[in-house]
Amino acid sequence: MSVGRIKSRPIYKGLVPDASAKRHLIVAEGEGAEAVAALEAKASYGFLERAAIFYVVSGARGQEHKSRLEALGADVFYSFPSIPTLLFRLNGVLTTATMGVRLYVSGTEGFIGQVLQAALSHGIDHQCVLTEHHGSLARRVQCIHCKGFTEMVKTNLVKCEHCGITLLVRDHYSRRLGAFMGVSADAETPGELPPSQENFP
Amino acid sequence: MSGHSQIEVRVGEIETVARDIKRFRLEPASGTTLPLFSAGSHVRVTMTDGAKSFCNPYSLMGSPTEGASYQISVLKTAMSRGGSHFMHDTLKLDSRLKISHPVNLFPVDQRGRKHILIAGGIGITPFISMAEQLSCAGRPFELHYVIRDRGRGAYASDLTAKYGPRVRIYCRSDDEQLPLSRLLDNQPLGTHLYVCGPASMIEGVLASARAEGWPNENLHTEHFLAPPVGEPFKVRLEKSSLSVNVGERQSILEAVEAAGVDAPYLCRGGACGQCETNVLSADGEIVHNDHYLTSEDRRLGKKIMICISRFKGNGLVVDL
Numbered sequence: 001m002s003v004g005r006i007k008s009r010p011i012y013k014g015l016v017p018d019a020s021a022k023r024h025l026i027v028a029e030g031e032g033a034e035a036v037a038a039l040e041a042k043a044s045y046g047f048l049e050r051a052a053i054f055y056v057v058s059g060a061r062g063q064e065h066k067s068r069l070e071a072l073g074a075d076v077f078y079s080f081p082s083i084p085t086l087l088f089r090l091n092g093v094l095t096t097a098t099m100g101v102r103l104y105v106s107g108t109e110g111f112i113g114q115v116l117q118a119a120l121s122h123g124i125d126h127q128c129v130l131t132e133h134h135g136s137l138a139r140r141v142q143c144i145h146c147k148g149f150t151e152m153v154k155t156n157l158v159k160c161e162h163c164g165i166t167l168l169v170r171d172h173y174s175r176r177l178g179a180f181m182g183v184s185a186d187a188e189t190p191g192e193l194p195p196s197q198e199n200f201p
Numbered sequence: 202m203s204g205h206s207q208i209e210v211r212v213g214e215i216e217t218v219a220r221d222i223k224r225f226r227l228e229p230a231s232g233t234t235l236p237l238f239s240a241g242s243h244v245r246v247t248m249t250d251g252a253k254s255f256c257n258p259y260s261l262m263g264s265p266t267e268g269a270s271y272q273i274s275v276l277k278t279a280m281s282r283g284g285s286h287f288m289h290d291t292l293k294l295d296s297r298l299k300i301s302h303p304v305n306l307f308p309v310d311q312r313g314r315k316h317i318l319i320a321g322g323i324g325i326t327p328f329i330s331m332a333e334q335l336s337c338a339g340r341p342f343e344l345h346y347v348i349r350d351r352g353r354g355a356y357a358s359d360l361t362a363k364y365g366p367r368v369r370i371y372c373r374s375d376d377e378q379l380p381l382s383r384l385l386d387n388q389p390l391g392t393h394l395y396v397c398g399p400a401s402m403i404e405g406v407l408a409s410a411r412a413e414g415w416p417n418e419n420l421h422t423e424h425f426l427a428p429p430v431g432e433p434f435k436v437r438l439e440k441s442s443l444s445v446n447v448g449e450r451q452s453i454l455e456a457v458e459a460a461g462v463d464a465p466y467l468c469r470g471g472a473c474g475q476c477e478t479n480v481l482s483a484d485g486e487i488v489h490n491d492h493y494l495t496s497e498d499r500r501l502g503k504k505i506m507i508c509i510s511r512f513k514g515n516g517l518v519v520d521l
């Protein structure tokens with residue numbers, strides 16, 4: 001019961017340095033650190049002097065990645081214990097940012113989605129944000145019935161953390177919400193559920 | 202595909218607003234109101250001068266919410282095929298014209314936090330409605346208007362009177378320059394820039410903005426072109442099994458329409474991309490005059506914008 005070829009399904013094209021940007025704002029989470037290191041390797045001289053790196057320490061190699069990114073020697077380096085703490089600081093920075101800033105994001109889909117949501121609220125068009133997916137494919141899902149969000153969903157079926165309905169996770173994505181859509185999986189015949197699969201490991 | 206319905210209008214007012222620039226007020230001929238439009242829209246005006254027919258796009262000025270009449274401004278150009286001369290010299294009060302419904306290829310990005318409008322010469326026209334719309338909505342904007350000399354600054358004093366310090370005039374004959382690097386520097390995130398004017402000015406502004414790290418998503422432009430004159434040539438329309446001659450003052454689109462073939466179009470000014478036509482073969486050189494095709498498209502030579510581009514050679518076969 002997979003739903004393919006949905007237009008709103010985000011595509012992450014990868015991080016490449018934009019030489020014309022006046023300032024580079026690089027935000028990463030967990031395994032997304034790999035993309036930041038690769039970005040730095042691709043950049044020309046002087047890139048890091050104009051770069052700020054924000055990193056959420058997570059995953060088995062979080063501390064190792066943190067040390068590695070800190071050692072790059074960017075103009076600014078901050079590490080955060082969680083996504084919400086990073087978003088708080090990022091929102092503060094974006095409030096006073098000026099045109100010419102380029103945003104680079106890498107990490108899990110849920111992380112990228114939440115950063116893009118913040119960017120959108122500061123007037124940044126999603127098409128000019130560079131993104132690269134790393135780490136788990138787990139999804140952030142919004143229940144279309146109670147509107148509650150369930151994080152890190154790995155299976156096609158998930159029990160909504162808020163209202164308890166069993167949701168089928170679709171490929172329909174909302175940039176505004178930074179989440180995939182979850183719909184009642186047994187609305188037609190209550191109790192009759194499709195097989196559960198781990199589609200987003 | 203291009204069976205656009207037309208609106209019949211009468212000329213209700215003609216005013217000379219600057220050297221070689223006239224403003225026309227167009228009122229509905231049947232007494233009803235005209236469709237409302239969004240700021241940045243244009244209409245195509247069909248002009249019939251004896252056997253000749255022209256169809257040129259003009260930006261709508263005035264208030265977007267005013268449905269009683271439309272206002273357009275026309276610059277009389279020396280290298281004209283005849284459209285602007287017809288508007289200036291032949292058109293009289295109460296003359297009838299046919300216009301298209303408004304089309305917007307240059308809209309205000311409503312997500313913008315701030316809007317910087319840069320006009321050069323007659324390129325001021327779309328910004329008159331944009332300034333009105335932004336001002337009504339209480340959105341921050343600045344209008345920077347470059348004119349050649351004081352005699353050519355159409356609407357400069359009206360705009361200054363209406364919007365005060367939000368409007369800046371730069372007069373080239375007084376050695377005043379557009380302070381572009383200052384305009385591009387230190388603008389808040391979410392600022393959008395719009396430029397309309399001569400091609401060289403548009404290219405200069407966009408290149409500077411990109412060099413300052415502005416993303417394409419925040420840069421907007423509109424530049425209508427008039428189909429240039431050139432040597433006559435022949436075009437073979439493969440699907441219609443027809444050959445047409447394109448006259449020296451005619452565009453391919455006009456020749457195709459004269460032959461009774463319905464081809465898609467929208468702006469007729471090389472900007473929108475609607476008339477993109479596949480080239481099946483070309484023994485000669487396609488003279489691309491549009492703002493739409495990429496340099497890669499041009500290199501491949503498989504596409505032509507028939508409203509504006511021409512051909513030099515022996516055989517052009519298109520998929521029409």
